[in-house]
Amino acid sequence: MSRAARLLSTLTALLLAAVPAAAQGGRALRGHVVTADGASAGGMRVYVQWRAVGDSLPSVDSADVDSAGEFRVPLPARLPDSLTVIVDAADRARRTHHPSLARIARAEAAWEHGFVLAPREWLIPRGFFAGQRVAVSPLRARRPSCPGCTNGFWIRMAGTRNPTGFQGWPLSRFPLRVAFERGGSVPVGAVPDSAAFWRAASGVESALGMDVFRPVPFGQTLPRGLEEDPDDIVLVRVDRALSTPGLTTMVGSRGNVEYAGVALQRAGAVLAMGGMELVQHEMMHALGLGHTCAWPSVLADTHRCPDLRAPTLTPEDVAYTQLLYRVRDLQRDGSLRWGLDAAVEGERWITREPAGVVAGPGWTTAGDTTADADTTVRADTTWARRPRAMPPPGS
Numbered sequence: 001m002s003r004a005a006r007l008l009s010t011l012t013a014l015l016l017a018a019v020p021a022a023a024q025g026g027r028a029l030r031g032h033v034v035t036a037d038g039a040s041a042g043g044m045r046v047y048v049q050w051r052a053v054g055d056s057l058p059s060v061d062s063a064d065v066d067s068a069g070e071f072r073v074p075l076p077a078r079l080p081d082s083l084t085v086i087v088d089a090a091d092r093a094r095r096t097h098h099p100s101l102a103r104i105a106r107a108e109a110a111w112e113h114g115f116v117l118a119p120r121e122w123l124i125p126r127g128f129f130a131g132q133r134v135a136v137s138p139l140r141a142r143r144p145s146c147p148g149c150t151n152g153f154w155i156r157m158a159g160t161r162n163p164t165g166f167q168g169w170p171l172s173r174f175p176l177r178v179a180f181e182r183g184g185s186v187p188v189g190a191v192p193d194s195a196a197f198w199r200a201a202s203g204v205e206s207a208l209g210m211d212v213f214r215p216v217p218f219g220q221t222l223p224r225g226l227e228e229d230p231d232d233i234v235l236v237r238v239d240r241a242l243s244t245p246g247l248t249t250m251v252g253s254r255g256n257v258e259y260a261g262v263a264l265q266r267a268g269a270v271l272a273m274g275g276m277e278l279v280q281h282e283m284m285h286a287l288g289l290g291h292t293c294a295w296p297s298v299l300a301d302t303h304r305c306p307d308l309r310a311p312t313l314t315p316e317d318v319a320y321t322q323l324l325y326r327v328r329d330l331q332r333d334g335s336l337r338w339g340l341d342a343a344v345e346g347e348r349w350i351t352r353e354p355a356g357v358v359a360g361p362g363w364t365t366a367g368d369t370t371a372d373a374d375t376t377v378r379a380d381t382t383w384a385r386r387p388r389a390m391p392p393p394g395s
Helices: 003-018 138-142 194-208 267-271 275-286 315-334 340-351
Strands: 027-035 044-050 059-064 070-075 082-089 100-105 112-117 121-123 133-135 176-180 213-215 233-238 246-253 256-264
Touching: 027 044, 027 082, 027 315, 044 070, 059 070, 082 112, 082 340, 100 112, 100 340, 112 315, 112 340, 121 315, 133 315, 138 340, 194 213, 194 267, 194 275, 194 315, 246 275, 256 267, 256 275, 267 275, 315 340
Parallel strands: 027 112, 176 213, 176 233, 233 256
Antiparallel strands: 027 070, 044 059, 044 082, 082 100, 121 133, 246 256
């Protein structure tokens, strides 16, 4: 071999050594892991399971998450139709975060996959309960409050299969503009006592440690000229025709609430016994949250679990609300696809996991789930067509 040929061969070898294996023709699943509580993702491991055609047992490969939160797991040359991916602690006896379980189609294997891990315990960072630690269970947050109900405290937006589809407002919209809609009340002109209403609403803010509401005149909630429809509005009215003390409805798309309407059966309800509880209950609905019977809550379903109903927000209400909004914000800012839905599936997986099982050829996972058909939010409603009453998350 000539000197020039040897030099070319050496340079080629050096270049190939600097190129990742997947770029040389090998396949790999790549991605990034962050935690909702800001803890390091070091000590996590990513497991990928697949079953090739004709195989009686699934195959598994894995790789550690590095100190920067990155991972790369080798994949087979011939990919199956789908892959199951689990991000979990390398030492399962020392789990601090819920595993994240995702099912990825073959066409998605070449994408970068981002995961947000939910902690098993949430340290409330601000607000009335700041410093308290609350055990977190994504399954409890999604548990319906009744047989046949489709949602729990965390609500999936109607008609979406997007993994980030748990509804809420983008943090950039806070504080939301809140106005009394006198013209939409029955009778016209009726409104709740403003001072009592805002004392109750400010209790939600104090508990969450966030400025989430601000009072404005009704005229400031209307679109002006060619402006797009406002997307940070909560309208409050009175409707004597209601069959329940309160009713909250929401409009939005792609997991984001853009409008909420709160109706109260009686204008004087906010001054009566239980008035603060009623307002806080409905304003929590307006933030995108649903009923629960999983812990003591201002959103406890009074028909199914009245003993759990609390007069104001509880530490669990605050922890699960803060976690929801934290994960939503991380997913939006970092384009991290897998969040609370994957945490729900991860917790479901470990609750079915026999003690002592480790990832290997016999590794199994929970069955797939589908998006809930929820009627709390409609994605096809414009400002001009917003209904006076929509199917509620509950009273």
